[in-house]
Amino acid sequence: MNFGFSISPSSHIMMDDVSRKRFDALKKTEPDIAICMSCGSCTATCTAGANAEVSLRRMILMLQRGKDDEALAMASRCLLCGKCYLVCPRGINTRHVLLSISKCLGHDEDI
Amino acid sequence: MLDDMNKVVIKGGGAAGLRAASRLKRNGIDTVVIERESTLGGHLAQWDRLFPDGQKAKDVLDRLLSDINGVEVMTNHTITEIQRENDIFKIKLDDNTVIQADAVLDTTGFDIFKAEKKQEYGYGIYDRVITNAELESFFKTGSDRRIDNPKKIGFVHCVGSRDIKVGNTYCSKVCCATALKQACEMREAFPESEVYTFYMDLRMFGKGYEDLYLKAQQDYGVKCVRGRVSEVAEAKDGRLVIKAEDTLLGKPLKMTLDLLVLMCGMERKDGFIATKNGFVEQNITDEKGIFVAGTAIQPMTLPETIANADAAVLDIVEFLKRRK
Numbered sequence: 001m002n003f004g005f006s007i008s009p010s011s012h013i014m015m016d017d018v019s020r021k022r023f024d025a026l027k028k029t030e031p032d033i034a035i036c037m038s039c040g041s042c043t044a045t046c047t048a049g050a051n052a053e054v055s056l057r058r059m060i061l062m063l064q065r066g067k068d069d070e071a072l073a074m075a076s077r078c079l080l081c082g083k084c085y086l087v088c089p090r091g092i093n094t095r096h097v098l099l100s101i102s103k104c105l106g107h108d109e110d111i
Numbered sequence: 112m113l114d115d116m117n118k119v120v121i122k123g124g125g126a127a128g129l130r131a132a133s134r135l136k137r138n139g140i141d142t143v144v145i146e147r148e149s150t151l152g153g154h155l156a157q158w159d160r161l162f163p164d165g166q167k168a169k170d171v172l173d174r175l176l177s178d179i180n181g182v183e184v185m186t187n188h189t190i191t192e193i194q195r196e197n198d199i200f201k202i203k204l205d206d207n208t209v210i211q212a213d214a215v216l217d218t219t220g221f222d223i224f225k226a227e228k229k230q231e232y233g234y235g236i237y238d239r240v241i242t243n244a245e246l247e248s249f250f251k252t253g254s255d256r257r258i259d260n261p262k263k264i265g266f267v268h269c270v271g272s273r274d275i276k277v278g279n280t281y282c283s284k285v286c287c288a289t290a291l292k293q294a295c296e297m298r299e300a301f302p303e304s305e306v307y308t309f310y311m312d313l314r315m316f317g318k319g320y321e322d323l324y325l326k327a328q329q330d331y332g333v334k335c336v337r338g339r340v341s342e343v344a345e346a347k348d349g350r351l352v353i354k355a356e357d358t359l360l361g362k363p364l365k366m367t368l369d370l371l372v373l374m375c376g377m378e379r380k381d382g383f384i385a386t387k388n389g390f391v392e393q394n395i396t397d398e399k400g401i402f403v404a405g406t407a408i409q410p411m412t413l414p415e416t417i418a419n420a421d422a423a424v425l426d427i428v429e430f431l432k433r434r435k
Contacts, residue, residue: 011363013363016367034328058359062360065360
């Protein structure tokens with residue numbers, strides 16, 4: 001029967017259903033992803049971010065909240081220019097992290 | 112030299128009172144510490160380890176206590192009345208003893224915010240919601256029936272602080288660092304556990320605090336989520352379902368936890384004590400001869416409290432000298 005409307009899925013992040021396995025695997029290669037403090041320097045300075053939605057700090061958060069696909073899609077827009085590496089106050093090798101995200105969670109050709 | 116007749120009464124035998132007593136003694140001033148409890152040390156005596164580097168609270172307290180060796184201490188006593196006659200204070204105790212003093216130092220400190228006032232967190236209703244002070248006593252004694260090998264642990268920052276609704280508009284200063292210290296300790300005690308902290312800002316302002324934050328993330332895998340827990344509900348199995356927003360992602364979040372620790376802040380029933388000037392007369396009250404030090408003025412860390420007590424002693428010494 002068609003009532004003319006549908007119910008949207010919950011917008012809540014259900015942390016109980018989030019598997020941390022992939023994030024933890026990535027953390028083994030890139031321990032620095034644990035020390036991001038979400039200052040947003042990377043996003044503010046992002047070359048690609050001027051024209052598309054790219055944010056490394058958001059990618060790191062998405063991976064911790066089980067939104068791997070969204071993170072991968074975002075990673076694919078990175079130009080690997082490395083400007084975020086220059087500005088990160090915690091000295092995270094951001095460029096390397098981006099490469100590892102694609103390597104660990106997706107396919108190399110996504111970048 | 113100060114006259115032998117000079118006498119200072121210190122109201123409260125916590126960190127500030129003990130430190131001030133030892134400094135007054137070193138300046139040759141006759142001092143009495145009045146403490147309402149049966150033992151000295153105040154909140155410090157209830158704590159296990161201190162931020163940022165986990166020094167034992169007992170070591171600090173022992174040092175403060177050994178420094179007051181020789182100072183008169185009256186435990187289990189409360190002051191019922193302070194009367195001024197000319198420049199002399201007559202301080203009446205609950206057993207009708209009267210002590211004469213030239214100056215009074217108020218170091219009555221703070222109370223821990225009563226967590227049950229924040230009903231949405233369910234303290235006193237749900238078994239697995241505990242306070243920072245209770246967790247500290249678990250670290251001290253090693254036992255609390257509510258802490259049963261928890262797998263998922265949450266910490267809520269700013270409970271009763273930065274909260275107009277409960278009447279506490281200020282930041283309690285010590286909870287951010289305490290939360291991360293306790294989060295690391297829980298990871299140490301329960302290596303299989305996942306620990307989340309829910310914060311609005313992480314105010315890691317002091318020496319070594321920012322290093323503690325980094326250590327918590329890097330070495331202990333503590334997960335800091337920016338967003339205040341809005342409500343807690345109990346699941347059928349007694350575990351806790353919490354809601355918060357991950358404000359950095361802009362998405363609401365739901366999670367089941369085995370233990371929730373509330374970082375209760377500092378407050379005083381009748382408010383913090385006003386001083387003459389927050390910059391240059393930080394320990395002087397409008398009442399001549401009555402001084403104040405430590406967390407009775409505002410939330411302070413332990414090093415700040417001790418430095419503040421030292422400053423108050425200098426004011427008292429100058430006050431007594433000037434009266435000659």
